[in-house]
Amino acid sequence: MSASADINDIEEGLAFRPKFDSSGLVTCVATDAGSGEVLMVAHMNDEALRKTIATGEAWYFSRSRSALWRKGETSGQTQRVLEMRLDCDQDAVWLRVEQTGAACHTGRRSCFYRRVEAGEGGTQLSFADADRLFDPKQVYSK
Amino acid sequence: MSASADINDIEEGLAFRPKFDSSGLVTCVATDAGSGEVLMVAHMNDEALRKTIATGEAWYFSRSRSALWRKGETSGQTQRVLEMRLDCDQDAVWLRVEQTGAACHTGRRSCFYRRVEAGEGGTQLSFADADRLFDPKQVYSK
Numbered sequence: 001m002s003a004s005a006d007i008n009d010i011e012e013g014l015a016f017r018p019k020f021d022s023s024g025l026v027t028c029v030a031t032d033a034g035s036g037e038v039l040m041v042a043h044m045n046d047e048a049l050r051k052t053i054a055t056g057e058a059w060y061f062s063r064s065r066s067a068l069w070r071k072g073e074t075s076g077q078t079q080r081v082l083e084m085r086l087d088c089d090q091d092a093v094w095l096r097v098e099q100t101g102a103a104c105h106t107g108r109r110s111c112f113y114r115r116v117e118a119g120e121g122g123t124q125l126s127f128a129d130a131d132r133l134f135d136p137k138q139v140y141s142k
Numbered sequence: 143m144s145a146s147a148d149i150n151d152i153e154e155g156l157a158f159r160p161k162f163d164s165s166g167l168v169t170c171v172a173t174d175a176g177s178g179e180v181l182m183v184a185h186m187n188d189e190a191l192r193k194t195i196a197t198g199e200a201w202y203f204s205r206s207r208s209a210l211w212r213k214g215e216t217s218g219q220t221q222r223v224l225e226m227r228l229d230c231d232q233d234a235v236w237l238r239v240e241q242t243g244a245a246c247h248t249g250r251r252s253c254f255y256r257r258v259e260a261g262e263g264g265t266q267l268s269f270a271d272a273d274r275l276f277d278p279k280q281v282y283s284k
Binding site for chain 2: 011012013014015016027029031035036037038040041053054083084085086087088092093094104105106108111112113114115116118122123124125126127128
């Protein structure tokens with residue numbers, strides 16, 4: 001098969017052929033199915049992808065811990081998957097989820113609780129939607 | 143500075159300290175500011191990040207072409223950035239954009255035009271919001 005036929009297959013076909021990177025991962029974006037807010041960006045290996053599809057709950061692969069990880073297994077803040085989509089080149093996944101509580105390990109609803117702003121003294125961050133829904137010291141110290 | 147103090151700085155501070163991976167990139171998710179739909183997942187190097195902040199238009203770094211790339215420079219389908227956010231560990235960027243036309247090089251509004259579904263014969267894709275807004279052959283053959 002020629003390279004262009006293969007690209008056409010991946011982009012226009014209906015076969016599920018996720019393209020893992022050299023570490024065996026695809027990028028995954030989870031958004032709140034209600035508000036459209038981006039909750040988190042994480043990674044999935046083949047097993048996380050298969051478990052997510054099979055169970056309807058989000059599983060990820062932690063690069064820092066080199067471990068498969070069911071979202072919420074420690075914190076109880078699970079993600080129920082309402083829809084899963086794959087992008088054109090099949091190397092990124094979009095999950096529309098119902099998030100229990102907070103997606104971020106810092107206790108915020110979303111990991112994206114800081115805005116990037118160009119200021120006079122250079123680029124700065126400012127807090128946005130940064131209220132904590134839980135205290136990470138309590139949740140992760142068990 | 144201890145590792146935990148450093149992590150606290152990155153997660154709770156307001157200094158802009160993007161954490162680039164070994165290829166010098168951060169992951170970037172662009173969503174439609176109106177609908178919340180995920181339009182695309184791409185990458186930015188330091189220059190793309192700085193140009194996006196300075197111009198208010200999305201710039202990316204193409205891994206396949208190893209080149210800085212102003213979104214829409216060939217297709218005219220530009221992205222005006224209404225808000226930029228950074229995640230907890232500062233290695234992922236969320237752009238809320240006004241998308242001119244289609245974000246995907248295949249001519250679709252979003253790159254995520256296929257749903258992943260568990261079926262009897264295994265996992266399959268199905269088209270969703272897959273209408274083309276432009277013909278890629280016409281747009282990219284110039």
